[in-house]
Amino acid sequence: MTTTPQSAGHVVAAVIPAAGRGVRLGPGAPKALRGLGGVPILVHAVRAMLRARAVGLVVVVAPADDVAGVRSLLDSHGLPESKEIRVVAGGETRQESVRLGLAALPAEVDTVLVHDAARPLVPVDTVEAVAAAVRAGAPAVVPALPLADTVKEVTPGPPGSPEPVVGTPERARLRAVQTPQGFRRDVLTEAHEKIAAEGEGATDDAGMVERLGVPVVVVPGHEEAFKVTRPLDLVLAEAVLARRRASDVF
Ligand SMILES: Nc1ccn([C@@H]2O[C@H](COP(=O)(O)OP(=O)(O)OP(=O)(O)O)[C@@H](O)[C@H]2O)c(=O)n1
Numbered sequence: 071m072t073t074t075p076q077s078a079g080h081v082v083a084a085v086i087p088a089a090g091r092g093v094r095l096g097p098g099a100p101k102a103l104r105g106l107g108g109v110p111i112l113v114h115a116v117r118a119m120l121r122a123r124a125v126g127l128v129v130v131v132a133p134a135d136d137v138a139g140v141r142s143l144l145d146s147h148g149l150p151e152s153k154e155i156r157v158v159a160g161g162e163t164r165q166e167s168v169r170l171g172l173a174a175l176p177a178e179v180d181t182v183l184v185h186d187a188a189r190p191l192v193p194v195d196t197v198e199a200v201a202a203a204v205r206a207g208a209p210a211v212v213p214a215l216p217l218a219d220t221v222k223e224v225t226p227g228p229p230g231s232p233e234p235v236v237g238t239p240e241r242a243r244l245r246a247v248q249t250p251q252g253f254r255r256d257v258l259t260e261a262h263e264k265i266a267a268e269g270e271g272a273t274d275d276a277g278m279v280e281r282l283g284v285p286v287v288v289v290p291g292h293e294e295a296f297k298v299t300r301p302l303d304l305v306l307a308e309a310v311l312a313r314r315r316a317s318d319v320f
Pocket residue numbers: 086087088089090091092093094095101102131160161162163164165167168186187188189297298299
């Protein structure tokens with residue numbers, strides 16, 4: 071096991087929430103366990119984190135009813151043994167799963183990257199860039215991309231019914247947020263303790279940190295770090311992976 075500093079005095083761990091069902095992807099196994107190029111989505115995500123020199127330890131947050139199954143799945147895929155991989159049970163929400171992953175970190179970890187299992191193809195350069203920005207002093211770092219579409223704010227109505235438009239935010243000021251999101255461990259832990267205690271949900275970890283009043287910065291994301299959410303995303307992921315395998319570039 072190696073949890074020695076991988077990046078100049080910092081001990082960086084990746085927490086991978088992988089306990090979701092993948093309802094929007096359609097019926098089947100939990101999303102992280104479904105195949106992409108013949109390999110479970112989760113295995114791609116774990117490899118993406120292990121490839122980063124900065125990352126010294128990975129915590130996988132598995133569906134609560136299949137922790138042993140996920141452990142043996144990872145063990146059967148020939149992952150490098152130079153870095154420890156822990157597997158813990160997840161919760162009912164992404165927020166709860168991340169909190170359970172944080173609780174499994176060893177004391178010496180001071181920097182945490184939270185990465186969706188559902189973003190299996192994130193390039194290593196994006197992972198390293200997020201870790202480097204935290205190392206450089208930012209308490210919270212988010213990779214993100216400018217939007218291609220114009221966005222409307224609406225008053226939500228019943229599915230399928232016309233929804234009144236409230237406004238059109240200035241697109242140049244908007245970013246679509248990805249993972250891994252990087253944090254000083256103390257900041258992320260405080261966010262999960264306080265915001266969860268307030269009973270407020272959040273769709274990403276940086277959103278919780280923002281509510282503490284801690285500054286969050288954005289660094290460039292990558293179009294191949296997209297989230298596999300709906301069936302078409304899986305088609306795209308298969309195509310990206312096939313191209314990488316053909317050119318041997320990961
Ligand atoms: N209770 C949950 C819910 C989500 N996640 C994880 O959070 C990441 C991002 O969530 P999302 O893509 O929304 O996954 P699902 O919740 O599985 O998707 P859906 O909403 O379609 O069911 C995924 O890696 C997912 O496994 C988790 O660890 N625990």
